[in-house]
Amino acid sequence: MVMSAKSLFKKNESVVGLDIGSSTIKVVQLRKEQGRAVLETYGELAIGPYGGLDVGRATNLPADKIVEAVKDLFREANVTAKIGSISLPLSSALLTLIELPAVDDDKLAKMIPVEARKYIPVPISEVALDWLIIPRSAEEVEKAAGDHKQDKLQIMIVAIHNQVLKKYEEIVKNIGLEGVSFEIEVYSSIRATISRDLSPMMFIDMGAGITKLALVEQGIIKNVHIISRGSQEITIALSRALNISIAKAEKMKREIGLSGRDEESKKISALIEAATSYIFTEANRVLLGYQSKNNKTISKIVLTGGGVLLKGLPEYTKKWLEAEVVFGDSFSKVETPAFLQAVLTDAGPEFSVAIGLALKRLQELG
Numbered sequence: 471m472v473m474s475a476k477s478l479f480k481k482n483e484s485v486v487g488l489d490i491g492s493s494t495i496k497v498v499q500l501r502k503e504q505g506r507a508v509l510e511t512y513g514e515l516a517i518g519p520y521g522g523l524d525v526g527r528a529t530n531l532p533a534d535k536i537v538e539a540v541k542d543l544f545r546e547a548n549v550t551a552k553i554g555s556i557s558l559p560l561s562s563a564l565l566t567l568i569e570l571p572a573v574d575d576d577k578l579a580k581m582i583p584v585e586a587r588k589y590i591p592v593p594i595s596e597v598a599l600d601w602l603i604i605p606r607s608a609e610e611v612e613k614a615a616g617d618h619k620q621d622k623l624q625i626m627i628v629a630i631h632n633q634v635l636k637k638y639e640e641i642v643k644n645i646g647l648e649g650v651s652f653e654i655e656v657y658s659s660i661r662a663t664i665s666r667d668l669s670p671m672m673f674i675d676m677g678a679g680i681t682k683l684a685l686v687e688q689g690i691i692k693n694v695h696i697i698s699r700g701s702q703e704i705t706i707a708l709s710r711a712l713n714i715s716i717a718k719a720e721k722m723k724r725e726i727g728l729s730g731r732d733e734e735s736k737k738i739s740a741l742i743e744a745a746t747s748y749i750f751t752e753a754n755r756v757l758l759g760y761q762s763k764n765n766k767t768i769s770k771i772v773l774t775g776g777g778v779l780l781k782g783l784p785e786y787t788k789k790w791l792e793a794e795v796v797f798g799d800s801f802s803k804v805e806t807p808a809f810l811q812a813v814l815t816d817a818g819p820e821f822s823v824a825i826g827l828a829l830k831r832l833q834e835l836g
């Protein structure tokens with residue numbers, strides 16, 4: 471029997487969002503029902519152990535080890551979907567905002583690779599290029615009235631090294647998914663956590679090895695930044711200072727966080743604070759730089775990633791960045807069983823990339 475590709479992918483088919491993080495893989499499976507995205511299953515798996523490291527540590531596993539871990543997770547979480555979306559790490563991409571004259575799409579497609587050469591430090595033939603034209607806000611259009619700048623387009627160029635794509639294609643081939651699309655993780659997590667509030671915001675994704683920042687206006691990413699430290703630094707700092715195992719330090723970090731109350735835990739919180747402050751000094755520098763360059767106020771911070779589950783972090787963030795701070799509540803975008811709601815609200819920041827990916831795939835199905 472011959473089947474067209476389209477008939478393979480039925481409209482109400484289940485989709486997966488697969489977030490291959492540096493320390494943890496997360497998956498969610500959704501299905502569309504009467505126009506709503508319904509949660510079918512979800513799960514996560516620490517991949518440190520697949521590379522001989524402790525749980526919570528960042529790794530850089532080869533494709534075959536990732537395949538092994540994804541298969542284990544799919545089995546554990548009962549994933550049955552055959553189509554989905556997979557995240558690409560922000561650290562493997564180069565995002566640059568450029569301005570070009572407002573010409574038609576064909577011309578643009580010729581101009582962009584030429585322009586991109588100026589910003590991309592490797593030969594253009596070694597990367598896959600993608601781009602997104604950024605719509606101007608009403609305010610910007612007004613400001614530019616009578617100015618020749620009005621005839622310019624703002625374009626976000628995205629370049630990913632071919633070798634990275636090759637690795638991901640190999641993973642896809644071996645994990646049993648057929649219809650797969652890719653997306654850079656920050657785009658997914660913003661889809662899953664953005665609210666109706668379109669004021670300028672900063673999204674913080676604190677992973678194990680790195681922290682990613684995205685500056686977003688009107689729901690559109692204007693700038694991204696990577697801080698080369700993440701939550702594992704806290705674990706490592708505790709393990710060194712107290713001369714305890716990584717596993718024990720990881721447990722302490724999660725249990726006490728920044729809110730230690732008695733003498734002993736206050737000392738631990740002080741060590742955690744010292745390790746966390748580097749990340750927030752950087753985040754504050756980026757935030758202030760963006761505000762003064764663009765003459766905008768960032769009034770809201772959205773926290774995502776497993777690292778932000780550190781106890782007391784929202785208050786700490788508020789103190790440093792002087793803005794309203796909220797957790798990315800990604801499960802609120804999908805229909806979930808009532809008895810799971812409390813658990814899922816807590817897990818929202820961690821699963822934001824996976825949920826954003828699955829939502830994207832549902833949108834693609836139409």
Ligand SMILES: Nc1ncnc2c1ncn2[C@@H]1O[C@H](COP(=O)(O)OP(=O)(O)OP(=O)(O)O)[C@@H](O)[C@H]1O
Pocket residue numbers: 490491492493494495526527559676677678679680681700701702705720723724774775776777778779780781820
């Ligand atoms: N309850 C918690 N309290 C403190 N830290 C936590 C908690 N839960 C998870 N973490 C930390 O969060 C980190 C993992 O976060 P996450 O799963 O978002 O990372 P990742 O997606 O694998 O990394 P990346 O996005 O950088 O590739 C680990 O370092 C872990 O120790």
Ligand SMILES: [Mg+2]
Pocket residue numbers: 491492677775823
């Ligand atoms: Mg992550």
